[in-house]
Amino acid sequence: MAERESMEYDVVVVGAGPAGLAAAIRLKQLAAERDHEISVCVLEKGAEVGAHILSGAVMDPRALNELIPDWKEKGAPLDTAVSEDKFLFLSEKGSRSTPKWLLPECFHNHGSYIVRLGNVVRWMGEQAEGLGVDLFPGFAATEILYTETGAVKGVATGDMGVARDGSHTAHYQPGMELHARYTVFAEGSRGQLGRELIARYKLDAGRDPQSYGIGIKEMWEVDPSQSQPGLVMHTAGWPLDSDTYGGSFLYHLADNIVVVGLVVGLDYANPWLSPFEEFQRYKTHPAIRPTFEGAKRIAYGARSLTAGGLLSLPKLCFPGGVMVGCEAGVLNASRIKGSHSAIKTGALAAEAAFDAIVADRRHDELVAYPAAFESSWLHAELNKSRNFKQWFKKGRTVATLMTGIEQWLLKGKMPWTLHHSKPDHACLQPAAECARIDYPKPDGKLTFDRLSSVFISNTNHEENEPVHLTLKDPSIPVSVNLAKYGGPEARYCPAGVYEFVKTDKGEDRLQINAQNCVHCKTCDIKDPLQNIVWVAPQGGEGPVYNGM
Numbered sequence: 001m002a003e004r005e006s007m008e009y010d011v012v013v014v015g016a017g018p019a020g021l022a023a024a025i026r027l028k029q030l031a032a033e034r035d036h037e038i039s040v041c042v043l044e045k046g047a048e049v050g051a052h053i054l055s056g057a058v059m060d061p062r063a064l065n066e067l068i069p070d071w072k073e074k075g076a077p078l079d080t081a082v083s084e085d086k087f088l089f090l091s092e093k094g095s096r097s098t099p100k101w102l103l104p105e106c107f108h109n110h111g112s113y114i115v116r117l118g119n120v121v122r123w124m125g126e127q128a129e130g131l132g133v134d135l136f137p138g139f140a141a142t143e144i145l146y147t148e149t150g151a152v153k154g155v156a157t158g159d160m161g162v163a164r165d166g167s168h169t170a171h172y173q174p175g176m177e178l179h180a181r182y183t184v185f186a187e188g189s190r191g192q193l194g195r196e197l198i199a200r201y202k203l204d205a206g207r208d209p210q211s212y213g214i215g216i217k218e219m220w221e222v223d224p225s226q227s228q229p230g231l232v233m234h235t236a237g238w239p240l241d242s243d244t245y246g247g248s249f250l251y252h253l254a255d256n257i258v259v260v261g262l263v264v265g266l267d268y269a270n271p272w273l274s275p276f277e278e279f280q281r282y283k284t285h286p287a288i289r290p291t292f293e294g295a296k297r298i299a300y301g302a303r304s305l306t307a308g309g310l311l312s313l314p315k316l317c318f319p320g321g322v323m324v325g326c327e328a329g330v331l332n333a334s335r336i337k338g339s340h341s342a343i344k345t346g347a348l349a350a351e352a353a354f355d356a357i358v359a360d361r362r363h364d365e366l367v368a369y370p371a372a373f374e375s376s377w378l379h380a381e382l383n384k385s386r387n388f389k390q391w392f393k394k395g396r397t398v399a400t401l402m403t404g405i406e407q408w409l410l411k412g413k414m415p416w417t418l419h420h421s422k423p424d425h426a427c428l429q430p431a432a433e434c435a436r437i438d439y440p441k442p443d444g445k446l447t448f449d450r451l452s453s454v455f456i457s458n459t460n461h462e463e464n465e466p467v468h469l470t471l472k473d474p475s476i477p478v479s480v481n482l483a484k485y486g487g488p489e490a491r492y493c494p495a496g497v498y499e500f501v502k503t504d505k506g507e508d509r510l511q512i513n514a515q516n517c518v519h520c521k522t523c524d525i526k527d528p529l530q531n532i533v534w535v536a537p538q539g540g541e542g543p544v545y546n547g548m
Contacts, residue, residue, distance in 0.1 A: 003174070004156060004174045004175055004176055004177050005174075005176050005177070006176065006177035006178070006179055007041070007176065007177070007178050007179070008039075008179050008180075009039045009040060009041050009134075009154075009178060009179070009180045010027075010038045010039045010040065010180065010181050010182070010357050011023075011024075011027055011038070011039075011040045011041075011180055011181065011182050011183070011184060011350075011353055011357075012040075012041055012043070012154055012155060012178045012179075012180035012182075012183045012184070013040065013041070013042040013043070013183075013184040013186060014043050014141045014155055014183065014184065014185050014186060014187055014191075014193060015042075015043070015044065015045075015185070015186035015187045015188060015191070015325075015327070016042050016043075016044035016046070016049045016050075016121065016125055016135065016137065016186075017053060017121060017186055017188055017325060017326075017342065018117070018120070018121060018124065018325065018339045018342040018343050018346070019186040019324040019325025019326070019327070019342035019343065019345055019346040020042055020044075020184060020186030020324070020325070020346060021042065021049075021121065021124040021125060021127075021128050021346070022063070022067055022124070022324075022342065022343040022344075022345075022346030022347050022350070023184045023186065023324060023346035023347065023349050023350040023353075024040050024042050024128045024131075024133045024346075024350075025067060025068070025124065025127055025128050025131060025133070025347075025350075026067060026346065026347040026350035026351065026354075027040050027133075027350045027353065027354055028040060028128070028131035028132055028133055029131065030350065030351065030354040031354070032131070034354075034358070036354075036357075036358055038354065038357060039134075040132075040133045040134065041133065041134040041135070041136060041178060042125075042128065042133060042134070042135050042136065043136050043139050043140070043141045043155070043157065043178070044135070044136065044137040044138070044139070045138075045139070045140035045141070045536050045539055045540075045542070046137060046138070046540070046542065046544070047137060047138050047540040047541075047542075047544055048122075048137050048138075048544070049121060049122050049125035049135065049137050050117075050118035050119065050121040050122040050125070050545070050547070051118070051137070051542070051543065051544045051545060052188075052519060052542060052543060052545065053117050053118040053121045053545060053548065054117070054118070054215070054217060054301040054302070054303040054543075054545055054548045055117040055215075055303075055338070055339060055548070056117075056215070056217070056249050056251065056259070056261065056336065056337075057114070057115050057116075057117040057251075057337075057339060058082060058109050058112050058113070058114055058115075058232055058249075058251065058336065058337060059078065059112060059113050059114075059115045059117070059120070059337070059339050059340065060111070060112045060335075060337055060339075060340040061078060061111070061112070061113060061340070062340055062344075062377075063340040063341070063342075063343035063344040063347065063378075064076070064078075064340070064343055066344075066347065067343055067347055068127065074127065075123065076120065076123050077115065077116065077119040077120055077123055078113040078115055078120065079113070079115075079254060080113060080114040080115070080229055080230055080252075080253050080254050081111075081112075081113055081114075081230060082109040082110065082111075082112050082113065082114060082230055082232050083229070083230030083231065084228075084230060084231050084232065085100065085103065085107060085108060085109050085110075085232050085233075086231070086232070086233040086234070087103055087107055087233075087234050087235070087236075088233065088234075088235045088236075088237075088287060089235070089236055089237045090235050090236070090237040090238040090239075090285055090287065091237060091238055092238050092239075092285075093286060094286075095235075095285070095286075095287040102404075102408070104334075104403065104404060104407030104408040105407060105408075105411070105412075106332075106334040106335045106384075106385060106407050107234070107335075109232050112337075114230065114232065114251045114252070114253050114259075115339075116253070116259075116547035116548065117339060117547075117548070118545050118546070118547040118548050119547040120339070122547075137540070138539045138540035139157045139176075139539040139540075140157060140158050140536035140537070140538070140539040141155040141156070141157055141158075141178075141187075141193060141536075142155075142156065142157065142158035142175070142192070142193075142535065142536050143155060143156040143158075143175070144183075144193055144196060144197070145177060145179065146320075147320070147363055149319075149363075150319065151319030151320035151363040151364070152183050152197075152318065152319060152320030152321040152363070153179055153180070153183075153320060153363060154177060154178045154179040154180045154183055155177075155178055155183060155193065156175045156176065156177045156178070157175040157176050157178070157539060158175050158536060158537075158538060158539060159172065159173065159174050159175045160172065160173040160175075160538055160539065161173055162465060162466060162538075163464050163465065163466075164463075164464050164465055164466055164467070166466065169464070180320075181353075181356070181357055181361070181362035181363065182320060182321060182322070182353045182356065182357070182362070182363075182366065183320060183321040183322075184321065184322055184324060184346070184349055184350075184353070185197065185321060185322070185323045185324070185327050186323075186324050186325050186327055186342075186346065187327050188303075188325065188326045188327060189212065189303065189304040189305050189306040189326045189327070189329075189521060190212065190304050190306065190521040190524055190525055190534075191327045192534065192535055192536055194323055194327045194328075195524075197318060197321070197323065198314050201315070201318040201319075203314035203315040203316075203318060203323075204312075204314045204315075205315075207311065207312055207313065207314060208308060208311045208312045208390075208419050208420055208421070209308070209312065209420070209421065209422065209423040209424075210306060210308045210312045210314075210329060210423070210424075211265070211266075211267060211306075211307050211308035211312060211389050211420075211424060212265075212266045212304050212305065212306055212307060212308075212424055212525045213245070213246065213263045213264060213265045213266055213304065213305050213307050213333075214263070214264055214266060214275050214302060214303075214304055214305075214492070214494065214520060214522045215261055215262070215263045215302065215303055215304075215305055216261055216262055216263075216264075216275060216276055216279045216301075216302045216494050217259060217260070217261035217300070217301055217302070217303075217548060218259070218260055218261065218297055218299065218300050218453075219257060219258075219259050219297070219298050219299035219300075219546070219548065220257070220258050220259075220260065220291075220292055220295045220296065220297050220298065221256055221257060221295060221296045221298055222256050222257075222258050222291060222292065222294075222295040223256070223293070223294045223295060224256055226256075226258070226290065226291050226292075226293075226295070227252060227256045227257075227258070228252045229252050229253060229254045230252060231250075231251070231252040232249075232251055232252075233249070233250040233251070234247055234248065234249055234250075234336065235247060235248045235250075235287075235288075236396065236400070237396070238282075238285065239278045239281045239282050239285075240264065240278060242395055242396045242397060243269065243395050243396070244264065244265065244268045244269075244270075244273070244396075245264070245265030245267065245268070245389070245392040245393075245396075245399075246262065246263050246264040246265055246278075247262075247263060247336075248260070248261065248262045248263075248279075248282055248288075249261050249263075249336065250288065250291065258291060258292075258295075259548075260283065260288075260291075260292075261279070262275065262278060262279035262282050263305065264278060265307070265389075265392065265424075266304070266424040266492075266522065266525050266526050267393070267422070267424045267427045268427065268428075269427050269428060269429045269434070270428075270429065270434040270435065270437070271428050271429065271430075271431050271434060271485040271486050271488040271491070272431065272434055272435070272436050272437045272486060272491065273437060273491065273492075274437070274439060274491035274492070275492060275494060275522075276302075276450060276453075276491075276493075276494040277439040277491075280439075280442060280447040280448065281439065281440065281447070283446050283447060284446060284447065289446065292446055297448070297456070298456070298546070299456055299457070299545065299546045299548055300448075300453040300454070300456050300457050301457050301518060301543055301545050301548050302494040302495065302518050302520040302522075303518075303519075303520050303521075304520050304521045304522055304525060305326065305331055305338070306326050306327075306328075306329035306331055307329075307331055307333040307389055308329055308389055309329070309331075309332070309333060309334075309382060309385060309386055309388060309389050310379075310382045310383055310385075310386040311386055311387075311390065311417070311418075311419060312329055312389075313328060313329050313330070313382075314328060314329070315370070316328055316345075316349075316369060316370045316373065317352075317365050317366045317367060317369050317370055318365060319363055319364060319365055320362075320363040320364070322349045322352070322353070322366055322369050324342065324345040324346045324349050325338075325341070325342035325345055325346060326338055326342060328345065330342065330344075330345050330378065330382065332381060332382055332385060333385070333388055333389055334384075334385035334388040334403065334407065335381075335385070340378075341378050341381075341382070344376065344377075344378045345373065345378070348369055348372045348373055348376065349366070349369045351368075351369075351372065352366040352367075352368040352369035352372065353366055353369075355368065356368075383412070384406075384407070384411075384412025384413075385406075385407070385412065386414075386417060387402070387406060387414060387416070387417065387418045388403060388406075390418035390419065390420050391403060391418065393420050393422075424525055424526060425525065425526055425527060425528055425529075425530055426528070428485055428488060428526075428528050430484050430485065431484065431485050431486030450494065450495055450496035450516075451496055451516070453494075453495075454495045454496065454516050454518065457495075457518055457543040457544075457545065458543055458544040458545070458546070459495070459515075459516065459517070459518055459542060459543045459544075460515075460541060460542075460544075461514060461515040461517065461537055461538075461541045461542070462537075462538060462541065463515060465537065465538055467512055467514045468514055468517070468534065468535050468536060468537035469497065469512050469514050469517065469523065469532060469533075469534060470532070470533045470534075470535060471531055471532060471533075472530075472531050472533065473531055476529055476531045477489065477498075477500075477510035477531070478500075478507075478508050478509060478510060480528070480529060481510075481527070481528065481529075481531075482500060482508055482510075484528075485528055487500045487510075488526070488528070489510070489523055489526075489527065489532070492522050492523070492526050493520075493522060493523055494518065494520060494522070495516040495517055495518045495520070496513060496516050497512060497513050497514060497516050497517050497523070498510060498511075498512060498513075498523070499511045499513060514537075517537075517542065518542065518543045519534075519542045519543065521534050
């Protein structure tokens with residue numbers, strides 16, 4: 001077996017999203033300010049920086065203002081300032097607009113920007129490289145390395161050129177070990193290594209179970225008569241029933257570009273529900289359809305988001321490392337924003353790591369990071385909406401009323417704290433107890449099927465490689481998921497990865513079309529027995545989003 005080479009850094013960052021790049025940038029800024037040399041590298045599993053980034057996205061520039069005050073002069077792609085907020089409650093045929101004076105502060109976007117987050121991240125990568133950060137796109141960190149005492153000492157990247165049967169092809173290259181004093185984990189929602197760290201160090205002890213959503217998004221080029229740059233519109237209600245958490249976003253960028261998406265909470269109960277097809281159906285609503293008449297769909301993607309908020313936040317540090325951004329779960333679901341919190345946590349973690357390195361420490365717990373977080377404006381912001389997701393466990397009517405009371409009347413100063421105890425995967429009900437949902441066929445103009453959608457996500461995986469969607473027990477998909485829950489993986493996956501087919505003997509079996517996977521992680525979260533485990537494929541594979 002070929003030996004792995006190793007490289008030494010002061011800090012290794014896993015993931016070139018807003019949080020990971022903010023950490024790298026802040027480390028190098030501090031090194032320059034205090035004249036103390038520090039080595040930093042960032043690993044990114046996408047083929048290029050920004051390739052796997054997908055978000056709404058309306059961006060609050062507060063954290064970026066702190067990190068790079070002259071971002072405007074440096075050409076950051078924050079070009080479309082929010083000019084108008086709309087919030088609609090949809091019924092099947094009608095809509096009701098919420099008066100602006102009734103909108104809670106969390107839905108006010110004045111001072112924020114509609115961005116293509118992949119482009120922002122690409123720009124952040126350029127800033128990091130300009131400061132001397134080593135950036136390695138196309139390298140997936142697949143293994144955590146530990147010291148003899150059980151502290152994190154770095155990560156290893158996955159082997160390349162491994163065939164589906166496990167043998168080595170002519171292109172085989174062993175992974176590389178990257179050793180560090182401290183490792184920053186910034187993989188995004190439901191990170192493969194973050195999942196391992198939470199379990200190993202019991203980082204979620206005493207916290208509410210984490211809660212997730214799936215966000216499905218399209219980008220369209222619309223008729224100029226429909227373009228309203230700066231308009232931010234959110235909706236709640238149809239097509240989701242009142243017991244299912246979720247809502248839509250529709251943002252107008254410049255150049256006749258409109259992005260549209262639907263977020264569905266992965267604590268939904270009905271296994272017949274398909275988030276992808278609910279999104280397709282949403283676009284047919286009379287209040288939404290006109291925007292897309294005569295328009296062209298140009299991009300598609302999907303991604304899980306970590307939405308439990310402050311009460312589900314795991315411990316942020318452990319021996320040798322920290323978690324930042326959506327890896328930890330600092331998205332503010334009530335504001336429908338997470339990039340500002342990702343950047344802020346990345347910067348706070350960097351400051352704690354830098355001080356430790358200057359003091360010649362390594363592999364200990366960076367307790368200064370969670371302490372700084374707890375005294376930050378971000379913690380105060382998240383605390384104001386700490387009950388947001390918990391109220392939605394009680395249905396939309398109660399949640400809407402209580403969110404209004406907490407955010408509008410009490411201004412986030414609530415005398416109570418709600419808790420929940422059920423993880424998302426445990427919320428599915430048996431298929432026989434739930435109403436079937438029959439979805440209309442796509443028309444190919446406004447509504448589409450999964451495969452044509454995956455095609456425009458530019459997703460690619462080598463066919464002859466180990467399947468990166470693994471089953472702990474291969475019998476469970478048929479014996480439990482299909483028998484009891486109607487095979488929900490065929491519906492919750494937005495990319496057509498899971499398909500129940502008949503064998504030559506007429507028996508059911510699960511076919512995994514791994515080449516379609518857009519790395520959303522929904523299967524890893526929602527599988528009722530937690531039998532599906534998502535792991536990173538070869539570096540550089542997966543979607544290549546066009547600035548989504």
